[in-house]
Amino acid sequence: MFNEKTWDLLISSFPKILEYGLKVSLPLAMIAFILSTILAVFVAMAQFAKVPVVKEICRFYIWIIRGTPLLVQLMVAFYGLPLLGIHSNPFLMAVIVFTINEGAYSAETMRAAMEAVPIGQLEAGYCVGLSYMQIMWHIILPQAFRTAFPSLFNALISMVKDTSLASSITVVEMFTRTKQIAGQSYNYFPLYIEVALIYLIFCTVLTFIQKKGEKVLGSYGVRK
Amino acid sequence: MALLEITDVHKTFGDRQVLKGVNLTVNKGDVVSILGASGSGKTTLLRCINFLEYADIGHMVFDGKDYELDDESGAHIAAIRKKTGFVFQNYNLFANKNVLENVTLGLTAGRKIHRKEAEKKAREVLAKVGMSEYEEYYPSQLSGGQQQRVAIARALATDPEVIYFDEPTSALDPQLTGEVLQVMRQLAAEGMTMIVVTHELSFAREVSSHVVFMADGVVVEEGSPSQLFENPREDKTKEFLKVVG
Numbered sequence: 526m527f528n529e530k531t532w533d534l535l536i537s538s539f540p541k542i543l544e545y546g547l548k549v550s551l552p553l554a555m556i557a558f559i560l561s562t563i564l565a566v567f568v569a570m571a572q573f574a575k576v577p578v579v580k581e582i583c584r585f586y587i588w589i590i591r592g593t594p595l596l597v598q599l600m601v602a603f604y605g606l607p608l609l610g611i612h613s614n615p616f617l618m619a620v621i622v623f624t625i626n627e628g629a630y631s632a633e634t635m636r637a638a639m640e641a642v643p644i645g646q647l648e649a650g651y652c653v654g655l656s657y658m659q660i661m662w663h664i665i666l667p668q669a670f671r672t673a674f675p676s677l678f679n680a681l682i683s684m685v686k687d688t689s690l691a692s693s694i695t696v697v698e699m700f701t702r703t704k705q706i707a708g709q710s711y712n713y714f715p716l717y718i719e720v721a722l723i724y725l726i727f728c729t730v731l732t733f734i735q736k737k738g739e740k741v742l743g744s745y746g747v748r749k
Numbered sequence: 750m751a752l753l754e755i756t757d758v759h760k761t762f763g764d765r766q767v768l769k770g771v772n773l774t775v776n777k778g779d780v781v782s783i784l785g786a787s788g789s790g791k792t793t794l795l796r797c798i799n800f801l802e803y804a805d806i807g808h809m810v811f812d813g814k815d816y817e818l819d820d821e822s823g824a825h826i827a828a829i830r831k832k833t834g835f836v837f838q839n840y841n842l843f844a845n846k847n848v849l850e851n852v853t854l855g856l857t858a859g860r861k862i863h864r865k866e867a868e869k870k871a872r873e874v875l876a877k878v879g880m881s882e883y884e885e886y887y888p889s890q891l892s893g894g895q896q897q898r899v900a901i902a903r904a905l906a907t908d909p910e911v912i913y914f915d916e917p918t919s920a921l922d923p924q925l926t927g928e929v930l931q932v933m934r935q936l937a938a939e940g941m942t943m944i945v946v947t948h949e950l951s952f953a954r955e956v957s958s959h960v961v962f963m964a965d966g967v968v969v970e971e972g973s974p975s976q977l978f979e980n981p982r983e984d985k986t987k988e989f990l991k992v993v994g
Binding site for chain 2: 652
């Protein structure tokens with residue numbers, strides 16, 4: 526099966542597949558990850574601060590998103606949003622769905638990390654004359670981020686792979702591109718192995734970055 | 750003139766009555782030690798007057814202004830906290846900030862003082878507590894005694910009217926206790942108004958101007974150190990001094 530022709534195909538298709546990984550899959554994951562983290566901070570804060578009503582809305586949001594599959598959420602957005610008169614390109618739609626999906630999970634990660642910050646940090650903040658929001662910004666969130674960092678990064682690594690699901694709503698990302706090439710050559714198996722390896726490379730690089738990041742964040746040694 | 754006058758503070762946790770009508774008057778320049786067994790309510794009292802807990806009822810006059818200890822607006826609470834310092838039993842230094850930042854944060858963020866000026870002030874108070882060499886250190890890199898001295902510097906930096914100390918040496922071994930008490934002695938000598946919840950009888954006896962003995966949520970006896978330590982009137986006070994002294 527792995528004859529010379531197959532090797533040629535693998536070599537010639539590698540840059541084509543990689544291109545869509547770098548141009549579509551990674552940007553999709555990165556943008557959605559950044560937006561979802563911002564969303565998660567707000568959702569986590571609303572719950573941490575026990576803001577009435579908003580807190581309930583946040584719980585409802587998390588309940589819905591965590592209780593339904595990502596693939597179904599993509600489909601609902603793809604067929605549902607146009608019904609509401611919202612037409613956007615598939616990439617943007619994927620960014621929105623991934624953001625909302627990941628936001629729900631990361632919000633729980635952030636909430637748990639915020640609750641893990643000792644209450645004395647909050648009290649000390651009050652006692653030196655800081656407002657609640659100042660304590661959040663200067664004390665609680667930085668410490669919570671440090672705790673949440675490995676979990677959040679884990680989520681990013683998952684998302685890089687989950688971007689392949691965007692193919693279901695016609696986003697031409699790395700996996701779709703592989704399918705196209707495979708379809709032209711009728712040589713599916715080696716190409717799927719190839720794209721799997723590229724995902725693996727992406728995630729290996731991210732894991733390396735995570736380790737570096739943890740070291741940097743660990744410089745003040747909160748946990749002994 | 751009384752800086753601080755607390756009347757009839759009550760506080761329950763669940764069905765446990767921790768404070769059963771406490772009154773206390775503190776004058777400017779006083780060093781008031783509050784003594785009492787664990788569970789006598791002394792820490793709760795301190796937390797109530799800085800609004801870390803809400804009392805069930807209770808009234809306070811601070812610096813000529815009235816405060817309800819059971820229900821006070823956020824703005825008033827914020828305002829009074831800018832005039833007070835608080836030193837915790839377990840230090841509670843900001844774990845993500847170094848020593849210098851720990852001291853300046855209340856000035857830069859809390860009081861909108863320019864960073865350069867805040868750092869100047871911070872260096873001044875860090876020198877006072879003997880922690881000048883440790884500006885760049887993070888709390889986890891310091892001993893308990895060093896952390897507590899930084900915490901005192903953090904309280905001092907904001908030029909408070911009064912500093913509340915909640916068992917400041919209870920988490921420290923005797924040697925480290927000594928270095929913290931030394932700093933507190935110095936503050937007392939400089940005329941800082943202090944309310945100190947403590948188990949350190951020798952500190953209470955030698956440094957304070959006024960000693961309050963609490964038991965079961967009430968003030969049993971108060972007076973000058975010599976009066977309370979040498980001629981206690983109440984049986985409960987005698988009992989306590991016999992056991993711990």
